[in-house]
Amino acid sequence: xxxxxxxxxxxxxxxxxxxxxxxxxxxxxxxxxxxxxxxxxxxxxxxxxxxxxxxxxxxxxxxxxxxxxxxxxxxxxxxxxxxxxxxxxxxxxxxxxxxxxxxxxxxxxxxxxxxxxxxxxxxxxxxxxxxxxxxxxxxxxxxxxxxxxxxxxxxxxxxxxxxxxxxxxxxxxxxxxxxxxxxxxxxxxxxxxxxxxxxxxxxxxxxxxxxxxxxxxxxxxxxxxxxxxxxxxxxxxxxxxxxxxxxxxxxxxxxxxxxxxxxxxxxxxxxxxxxxxxxxxxxxxxxxxxxxxxxxxxxxxxxxxxxxxxxxxxxxxxxxxxxxxxxxxxxxxxxxxxxxxxxxxxxx
Ligand SMILES: CCCCCCCCCCCCC/C=C/C(=O)SCCNC(=O)CCNC(=O)[C@H](O)C(C)(C)COP(=O)(O)OP(=O)(O)OC[C@H]1O[C@@H](n2cnc3c(N)ncnc32)[C@H](O)[C@@H]1OP(=O)(O)O
Numbered sequence: 334x335x336x337x338x339x340x341x342x343x344x345x346x347x348x349x350x351x352x353x354x355x356x357x358x359x360x361x362x363x364x365x366x367x368x369x370x371x372x373x374x375x376x377x378x379x380x381x382x383x384x385x386x387x388x389x390x391x392x393x394x395x396x397x398x399x400x401x402x403x404x405x406x407x408x409x410x411x412x413x414x415x416x417x418x419x420x421x422x423x424x425x426x427x428x429x430x431x432x433x434x435x436x437x438x439x440x441x442x443x444x445x446x447x448x449x450x451x452x453x454x455x456x457x458x459x460x461x462x463x464x465x466x467x468x469x470x471x472x473x474x475x476x477x478x479x480x481x482x483x484x485x486x487x488x489x490x491x492x493x494x495x496x497x498x499x500x501x502x503x504x505x506x507x508x509x510x511x512x513x514x515x516x517x518x519x520x521x522x523x524x525x526x527x528x529x530x531x532x533x534x535x536x537x538x539x540x541x542x543x544x545x546x547x548x549x550x551x552x553x554x555x556x557x558x559x560x561x562x563x564x565x566x567x568x569x570x571x572x573x574x575x576x577x578x579x580x581x582x583x584x585x586x587x588x589x590x591x592x593x594x595x596x597x598x599x600x601x602x603x604x605x606x607x608x609x610x611x612x613x614x615x616x617x618x619x620x621x622x623x624x625x626x627x628x629x630x631x632x633x634x635x636x637x638x639x640x641x642x643x644x645x646x647x648x649x650x651x652x653x654x655x656x657x658x659x660x661x662x663x664x665x666x667x668x669x670x671x672x673x674x675x676x677x678x679x680x681x
Contacts, residue, residue, distance in 0.1 A: 338378045338385040341436035345446050346417050349395065351410040352436050354378060355385060358408050365399045365412060374408065387432060390425045393418070419443045465528060470585045472519060477578035479513040484571040487564065499561035503551060506567055507558075513574075514540075514547050535664040538657040543570065545650065546612050550619045553628060562615045569608040573600055598669040605665065609658045616651055620644045 339354040355376035362373045373386040394415035401410040414420075423433070441449065483506055490498040490505065517540050524533040546566065551557050580597040583589055621644075623629065629643035 335373075335384050335386050336378065336380045337387045337430075337432045338376075340387060340389075340433050341438075342423050342433065343436040343439035343441070344420055344423070345441070346419060346450065347414055349391070349412040349414065349420075349423065350436065350439055351389075351412070352439075353385075353387075353408040353410065354406075355408055356406055358403050361401065361403055361408060363399055363401050363408075363410055365395060365397050368394055370395075370399065370410075370412060372408075372410070376408075389423065389433070392420050392422050392424055419446070466585045469523070469528065470582055472516075472523075473578045473581045473585070476513055476516065476574065477582065479509055479516075480571045480574035480578065483509055483513070483567060484575050487568055487571070499564040500559045502561075502564040502567055503558040507547075507551070510547060510567055510570075511552070514544055517543070532664065535661050538661055542612070542654065542657055546615060549629075550615050550647075554619055554622050554626075556622045557615065557619055560615070560618060562611060562618060565611040566608065566615060569604055569611055573604050573608075576600055594672065598665075598672050601662075601665050605658065605662055609654055613651060613654060616647050616654070620647050623647065 341352040341354070343350045351370075353372060353374075355374060355378050358374040358376035360373075360375050362371075364371055369388055369390045371386070371388045373384070375384050376382070378385050391412070396413040396415055399410060399412050401408055403409075422429075424430075487498070487502065487506065520529075520536050521533060521540055523529045524531050524536045551563060551566075557563065576593065576596045580589075580593050583593065623643040627640060627642065629646075630640040631643075632640045
């Protein structure tokens with residue numbers, strides 16, 4: 334003879350939990366078909382060791398996949414609701430069968446269940462925020478250390494070797510600069526994935542513009558390595574970065590140092606045009622070298638001509654550079670206005 338075990342139930346917005354009171358349950362068979370859950374197992378229940386079974390037709394549609402876990406004392410079943418929501422009761426019949434009762438250990442009313450979801454979400458968000466802040470802090474710290482090394486090294490060498498230091502900047506500094514500028518590509522991804530509140534385009538202009546100069550104009554032409562313009566470009570780039578990255582580092586912890594904020598949003602006013610001017614000088618200086626060496630020139634079929642010199646690309650780049658300067662200066666001007674306007678409002 335088959336018997337019915339005691340079954341306790343509770344719900345959440347997305348799940349139904351059933352607890353079947355059976356000790357040492359074996360040969361468990363649970364399935365959901367046509368919205369009816371059927372359970373059968375052997376175990377020790379209210380009527381001793383026996384075969385127990387029950388079936389429940391759910392109040393609203395559930396998913397056919399059902400999961401269960403058997404412990405020494407009970408069998409826990411989880412059923413997923415087809416649609417998220419709160420049910421008035423568990424089964425279709427209004428009259429509750431005698432073997433079914435609320436599981437007060439897991440029982441929550443609708444608003445408590447919502448609070449539980451909110452707490453779960455907010456703790457997940459907290460973990461995500463900690464990971465994001467940690468990642469950004471480490472990134473900014475690495476960049477700060479890299480650019481500080483560049484800036485301090487160049488300053489010290491300028492004091493010790495005077496004018497001579499202008500000629501060997503590339504040999505002493507370029508490895509660290511290569512590293513920092515390659516790593517800066519991450520900033521485009523940070524903006525694209527919404528890790529930081531900034532536009533992708535200004536960051537893309539900044540990163541690709543600098544990488545073009547360092548890898549193509551300086552990196553590929555040995556003749557450029559000993560040009561003093563390398564010093565000016567590297568010095569102007571690093572001068573802003575030793576302010577920008579610590580500003581971001583403090584920002585990671587919602588902290589600010591007013592002087593640093595002021596410097597971050599003011600130094601670009603002279604530095605950005607000077608930086609782009611230095612880069613333009615470097616590009617102009619490299620044009621005749623690309624023409625002479627034919628490096629990166631595009632070969633043409635014999636009947637048309639010899640080749641297209643890379644210097645054409647450089648001429649286009651010079652135009653883009655001033656377009657990029659205009660876009661980024663406008664962006665930084667807006668950022669400056671936004672930053673200082675907010676501050677003033679907060680102060681009032
Ligand atoms: C399609 C490709 C076309 C290519 C064409 C190429 C043309 C190239 C032409 C241009 C060449 C430029 C070469 C560069 C020259 C120089 O650098 S010269 C030296 C002087 N330079 C500067 O002053 C510019 C320095 N760079 C920047 O300021 C930025 O890179 C920026 C993108 C131009 C502007 O930064 P942005 O992030 O938009 O502004 P912020 O106000 O600083 O940040 C906004 C908020 O985001 C937070 N945030 C940003 N980054 C981080 C981070 N890494 N970590 C943590 N937080 C970050 C920041 O805190 C701000 O948040 P709030 O404080 O809450 O507002």
